[in-house]
Amino acid sequence: MEFTEEQIVRYSRHILLKDVGVEGQEKISNGKVLIVGAGGLGAPVAFYLAAAGVGTIGIIDGDTVDLSNLQRQIIHFTADMGKTKVLSAKEKIAQLNPDVKVNAYQDLFTSANAFELIKDYDFIIDGTDNFPVKFLINDACVLAGKPFSHGGILRFDGQTFTHTQGNVCYRCLFNSPPPPNAVPTCSQAGVLGAIAGMLGTIQAAEALKYLTGVGELLTNRLLSFNAKTMDFRTVHTRRSPRCPICGEHPTVTTLIDYEQAACDILSHKNNS
Amino acid sequence: MATTIKVNGQSQELAKPIPLSELLILNRIEQPDMVSIQLNGEFVYKEDYETLINDGDEVDFLYFMGGGNSITN
Numbered sequence: 001m002e003f004t005e006e007q008i009v010r011y012s013r014h015i016l017l018k019d020v021g022v023e024g025q026e027k028i029s030n031g032k033v034l035i036v037g038a039g040g041l042g043a044p045v046a047f048y049l050a051a052a053g054v055g056t057i058g059i060i061d062g063d064t065v066d067l068s069n070l071q072r073q074i075i076h077f078t079a080d081m082g083k084t085k086v087l088s089a090k091e092k093i094a095q096l097n098p099d100v101k102v103n104a105y106q107d108l109f110t111s112a113n114a115f116e117l118i119k120d121y122d123f124i125i126d127g128t129d130n131f132p133v134k135f136l137i138n139d140a141c142v143l144a145g146k147p148f149s150h151g152g153i154l155r156f157d158g159q160t161f162t163h164t165q166g167n168v169c170y171r172c173l174f175n176s177p178p179p180p181n182a183v184p185t186c187s188q189a190g191v192l193g194a195i196a197g198m199l200g201t202i203q204a205a206e207a208l209k210y211l212t213g214v215g216e217l218l219t220n221r222l223l224s225f226n227a228k229t230m231d232f233r234t235v236h237t238r239r240s241p242r243c244p245i246c247g248e249h250p251t252v253t254t255l256i257d258y259e260q261a262a263c264d265i266l267s268h269k270n271n272s
Numbered sequence: 273m274a275t276t277i278k279v280n281g282q283s284q285e286l287a288k289p290i291p292l293s294e295l296l297i298l299n300r301i302e303q304p305d306m307v308s309i310q311l312n313g314e315f316v317y318k319e320d321y322e323t324l325i326n327d328g329d330e331v332d333f334l335y336f337m338g339g340g341n342s343i344t345n
Contacts, residue, residue: 129338152337159337172315174308178336222334233281235332240315 001026007099011053024212025053029099031211034058034121036109036137038085040196041151041203042127043075048204050093050100054211057093058121060105061085072193109133111255114140123207124148127200131177132258138163138170139255142245147210149203149218156192158199159224161237162206167219172240172247177258195227278330292331293321301333308334 003011003022007029014020014028031054035042038061049057065073065080065088073085080088086104093102107113109128118124118140126137126148134150141148147164163169202223209215220239225232245252275286279299290298292309301307309316310332316323325331 131336131338134338154335154337157335157337159335173310173334174336175315175317178305224334235281235310235334236313237310238313242315242317 001029003029007053010097010099014052019214020212024214027211027213028208029053029055031123031207032056032058032121033123033125033207033211034060034118035125035127036060036133037127037129038073038075038089039063039069039127039129040072040153040191040193041200042125043073043089044197044200045125045127045204045207046075046089046093047096048201049207050097052204052208053097053099054207055099056101056103056121058103058105058117059086059089060107060109060117061089062106062108072191072196074197109136111136111257114255115144118144118146121146123210125203125207126150127203130260132260134170135177135258136255139245139252142169142171143253143255147217149206151199151203153191153195153199155189156195156227157224158195158227159222160199160202160206160218161222162210162218164210164217164219168237168239169243169246171245171252172243173222173237175240175244180259192227198225198227275325275327277325277328280332286325289324289326291322292316292325295325295331296321299333306336308336310334 011025014025015022033049033054035045035057038059046057046059063085065076065083065085067081069076070078075092076085076088084106086106090102090104093100114136124137124141124146126134128134137148141163145165149160149162150170151160206218209217220237222235222237223232239246241248244250275289277284277286296304312330
């Protein structure tokens with residue numbers, strides 16, 4: 001691909017990077033990334049990937065912008081309240097970088113559309129807030145051989161890892177979803193807004209590393225941090241031979257829509 | 273002889289090897305449903321919580337963490 005003079009200036013700080021260069025920027029510009037959830041994590045991911053010039057960014061989210069989102073979902077502004085999150089995000093990306101093509105899906109990510117959605121993308125970002133969809137993203141990506149970045153935040157903590165084919169998956173670490181209501185969500189327990197940015201930018205960096213092939217991805221490791229102490233910790237993980245989806249005798253061979261915790265459904269109704 | 277293990281990267285001294293289920297109580301994990309346990313980097317199934325934790329073992333309690341959205345998908 002031929003960059004225009006304007007693009008060479010726009011991406012000059014990537015092009016100057018020894019490991020990226022023009023070639024790496026071409027890979028970024030040809031890259032396609034799907035962001036599931038345009039919320040706390042999806043917002044910084046979308047901003048950094050758009051700024052980086054990722055060629056195609058898909059965003060799926062079924063929600064509209066609510067006042068309580070604005071404390072951390074930085075791609076949505078006060079004037080966007082009531083607007084769909086995917087449209088709000090698409091408008092900001094267009095202003096930031098017109099090079100980026102945005103596919104906005106005003107929808108839920110379910111077993112019915114998961115494979116169809118991920119198939120055209122190189123890398124998937126889990127920016128969701130709930131376990132049924134986190135497991136669904138994992139299962140769809142493992143079964144389809146797609147790489148993804150997992151992200152979770154709560155209160156002052158964050159955790160993330162990257163999955164690529166043949167490496168540790170979410171089910172190797174967490175087997176199956178916790179019982180509904182056993183684990184508080186951010187809407188119940190709260191979250192420091194900046195944590196979403198800390199974790200989302202790690203996810204965006206992983207997507208850019210994957211597209212350019214630079215460095216070592218966060219595979220077979222789980223990175224956790226606590227913002228109260230600013231301690232970062234990496235736990236080395238191994239594939240589980242008994243993993244229900246990528247182990248020796250898989251029991252999960254099709255996609256499952258797990259039930260949402262009752263309080264989540266209630267809060268969803270209240271928000272929309 | 274003392275048993276020295278690592279829990280979430282921090283050294284812990286035990287008088288003797290104990291089952292994982294006791295280590296959960298010792299570390300005040302009140303809701304085991306909320307954690308996934310790795311023993312020396314490998315997932316431990318609930319039915320194996322009686323496994324003895326020996327000198328030099330590394331145990332990690334990994335917490336389930338959701339996202340930053342009020343509720344999206």
